[in-house]
Amino acid sequence: AQKITQTQPGMFVQEKEAVTLDCTYDTSDPSYGLFWYKQPSSGEMIFLIYQGSYDQQNATEGRYSLNFQKARKSANLVISASQLGDSAMYFCAMRERVTGGGNKLTFGTGTQLKVEL
Amino acid sequence: EPEVTQTPSHQVTQMGQEVILRCVPISNHLYFYWYRQILGQKVEFLVSFYNNEISEKSEIFDDQFSVERPDGSNFTLKIRSTKLEDSAMYFCASSEARGSGANVLTFGAGSRLTVL
Secondary structure, rough: OOOOEOOOOOEEEEOOOOOOEEOOEEEOOOOEEEEEEEEEEOOOOOOEEEOOOOOOOOOEOOOEEEEEOOOOEEEEEOOOOOOHOEEEEEEEEEEEEOOOOOOOEEOOOOOEEEEEE | OOOOEEOOEEEEOOOOOOOEEEOOOOOOOOOOOOEEOOOOOOOEEEEEEEEEEEEEEEEOOOOEEEEEEOOOOOOEEEOOOOOOHHHHHEEEEEEEOOHHHOOOEEOOHHHHEEEE
């Protein structure tokens, strides 16, 4: 069975600083994908970044980058130049293939990030 | 940017009542999903749907739950007889069938269900 672990229930960061949100995973499937989603207080789930298990390079999307260390089974999210609007809950998730196609995501428990002035 | 839309945004119902949550996935997506998030907890997979049938469901998705694609655009989740523990945010999601986009699930804004 797949497992996602986020060990930081809450994090604080100063505006304009970088912050790393930790995520470790466990799976026996050689093909998998890792996601980060942002959930602001309004509740919606916003896709941030995706990393495939066979991708050679770490994924980047604007101020977001994913520090993928396959041997250590970690997929940490790095947010550079934090902004007040980054304050939200952040979920790490892992994709597993569904019989018949599609994807099923297993989510971690989330990290609540607060950006301070 | 294309988005997944969900209605209603919030529904309050009495225990034992039937509830239908509606979703309009992104038009060229072929895989559809429902997830739920009980307040303060992590997001949990309920069901995936492709080619007009369920492709996988979780233990949570028991006989009280059903999904349907009644027409070419809507995707619904029905809870036949709601229980207090069904109170949660329900997220609809969709993804493409092929290519790099097939890996990414786009979520709707959620429907908050409160069972009294």
